[in-house]
Amino acid sequence: MGKKNRFAVLGVLLAALAMAAVQTESKASQVGSGSQSVEREFRDAVEIGNDSGGYVAEYALRLYAMKDARQRVRFAGVCDSACTLFLALPPEQTCVTEGAYFRFHAPSAPSASAAAAVAAYMMRKYPGWVRAWIVAQGGLSDRLATMNYQYAQNFMRTCHSTQR
Secondary structure (H helix, E strand, C coil), rough: HHHHHHHHHHHHHHHHHHHHHHHHHHHHHHHCCCCCCCCCCCCEEEEEEEECCCCHHHHHHHHHHHHHHCCEEEEEEEHHHHHHHHCCCHHHHHEEECCCEEEEECCCCCHHHHHHHHHHHHHCCCHHHHHHHHHCCCCCCCCCCCEEHHHHCCCEEEECCCCC
């Protein structure tokens, strides 16, 4: 696939992601604020324990599907690169276990402008506490920056040993 075709495909994926985001946010605003318990069981949670990431578009689509399905996620190990988009799930859908960690870097793309667009998308999706941490690390760059459990647990619910 030529460079122009890859860029066109990336543009189509970003447009599809933007449309999915609008649809998801619209649905979320219609749901309202129910009286769901803050302490949920995580027996049926997807466990992330060895995820090295991949294509941001694929992870973004999974993020929207998980958010819509109210799928719970249990971070129990390494979550690298595009996997970190799952931190954008609502707090009640996630928990973090001791020893889990998240690694961030700038996305790669066929052009500098495409990489910048993908990085901007990721930064918009992350919750404020993640964005602040990334900025404190010097932003998304070629350098791998690791957020450890000790930091993440200040903002995320800790998964208890009875939760599986």
